[in-house]
Amino acid sequence: GSTIGIVGGGQLGRMMAMAGAQLGYRAHIFAPEPSGPAADVAADWTQGAYEDATALARFAEAVDVITYEFENVPAATVDLLAGLGHVHPNARALGIAQDRLSEKAFFAGLGGRTAPYRPVADRAGLALAVEEIGAPAILKTTRFGYDGKGQARIMAADPAQLDRAWAEIGGRPALLEGFVRFDHEFSVILVRARDGEVRFWDSPHNVHVEGILSTSVVPAPAPVLAQVDEAREIATQVAHALDYVGVLTLEYFAGDKGPIFNEMAPRVHNSGHWTIEGAVTSQFENHVRAICGLPLGSTARAAAGVAMENIIGARAHDWAEILADETAHLHLYGKHEARPGRKMGHVTRLRLNGTA
Ligand code: ATP
Ligand code: MG
Ligand code: MG
Numbered sequence: 001g002s003t004i005g006i007v008g009g010g011q012l013g014r015m016m017a018m019a020g021a022q023l024g025y026r027a028h029i030f031a032p033e034p035s036g037p038a039a040d041v042a043a044d045w046t047q048g049a050y051e052d053a054t055a056l057a058r059f060a061e062a063v064d065v066i067t068y069e070f071e072n073v074p075a076a077t078v079d080l081l082a083g084l085g086h087v088h089p090n091a092r093a094l095g096i097a098q099d100r101l102s103e104k105a106f107f108a109g110l111g112g113r114t115a116p117y118r119p120v121a122d123r124a125g126l127a128l129a130v131e132e133i134g135a136p137a138i139l140k141t142t143r144f145g146y147d148g149k150g151q152a153r154i155m156a157a158d159p160a161q162l163d164r165a166w167a168e169i170g171g172r173p174a175l176l177e178g179f180v181r182f183d184h185e186f187s188v189i190l191v192r193a194r195d196g197e198v199r200f201w202d203s204p205h206n207v208h209v210e211g212i213l214s215t216s217v218v219p220a221p222a223p224v225l226a227q228v229d230e231a232r233e234i235a236t237q238v239a240h241a242l243d244y245v246g247v248l249t250l251e252y253f254a255g256d257k258g259p260i261f262n263e264m265a266p267r268v269h270n271s272g273h274w275t276i277e278g279a280v281t282s283q284f285e286n287h288v289r290a291i292c293g294l295p296l297g298s299t300a301r302a303a304a305g306v307a308m309e310n311i312i313g314a315r316a317h318d319w320a321e322i323l324a325d326e327t328a329h330l331h332l333y334g335k336h337e338a339r340p341g342r343k344m345g346h347v348t349r350l351r352l353n354g355t356a
Pocket of ligand 1: 115138140145146147148149177178179180181185208211212213251262263
């Protein structure tokens with residue numbers, strides 16, 4: 001049989017490995033950690049630093065195709081892997097998506113709308129950016145941010161607030177983004193095959209709590225549905241321009257003049273977890289199909305409505321009570337240690353008929 005190499009061993013890798021297993025593929029993880037949520041379901045695990053050329057070569061040798069469940073892999077590592085095997089999505093897509101400045105510039109270059117933003121290199125640059133963008137605004141590190149980490153809100157152009165925000169993000173290279181007053185957030189989740197075919201899942205309405213995704217619901221409410229076509233059109237251009245292969249996710253705010261691009265993820269996405277039971281083919285399965293050169297499955301919704309809720313942090317849960325809803329599907333990621341803000345699992349609930 002064939003083996004899929006997955007860089008990263010978290011829950012996305014776990015669910016990708018499960019989808020691959022159904023199609024007869026073995027999963028081999030490469031990660032700096034000795035173990036992780038993907039370990040329960042992967043056939044092999046290579047622990048190695050991203051700079052460890054020997055470990056990377058051993059990994060690449062053992063697999064037939066390489067993909068990522070984690071995008072913050074150093075460019076040099078990606079280049080090295082690309083020289084050793086078939087890597088999807090490609091190094092350029094990954095490089096652009098892991099840098100907020102380059103992903104916004106790339107998107108804007110294709111004619112898309114973003115919030116106003118300015119690069120911020122130092123504390124003096126922050127003062128200048130606030131003068132130009134105004135307040136409220138959000139200061140975000142250019143790289144490595146996730147779940148709202150590496151972000152600080154600036155409510156007024158007051159030097160003490162700027163000091164605090166700059167310290168909060170650790171004085172790292174950043175950008176200042178104008179605060180978008182939106183009613184809804186949504187994502188475009190697409191899969192592009194090796195032959196360039198693009199398919200979309202329904203765009204979920206995403207609600208974040210304290211910077212972390214809380215719920216994703218399809219179908220999204222009317223104000224989101226009204227903007228999905230435009231958001232998809234540019235997303236398609238992004239995918240083609242990058243010669244992207246696999247699942248690509250773009251996050252948007254529904255603004256009053258149309259969709260405003262926030263960021264993209266060059267991978268399967270938390271807001272697409274509903275597709276496991278809620279779509280004919282899940283994001284994980286279609287990602288596997290795309291990178292392995294197989295025909296894509298239907299992305300059609302398989303229920304009247306689907307709601308995905310993240311299980312976050314250490315709160316005690318009554319799993320039996322969740323499962324007492326006979327349309328609920330519980331996913332636990334096998335994380336042994338619950339920490340505040342940590343994604344422990346999710347629940348997907350299906351609405352089977354047209355009535356609410
Ligand atoms: P993710 O876990 O999605 O990768 P992240 O750390 O990369 O998160 P963002 O997606 O940039 O961070 O921001 C997290 C959330 O904060 C957004 O989904 C949105 O709710 C809010 N947010 C971010 N930027 C803005 C903005 N310019 N205006 C208003 N709200 C924002
Ligand atoms: Mg992000
Ligand atoms: Mg985000």
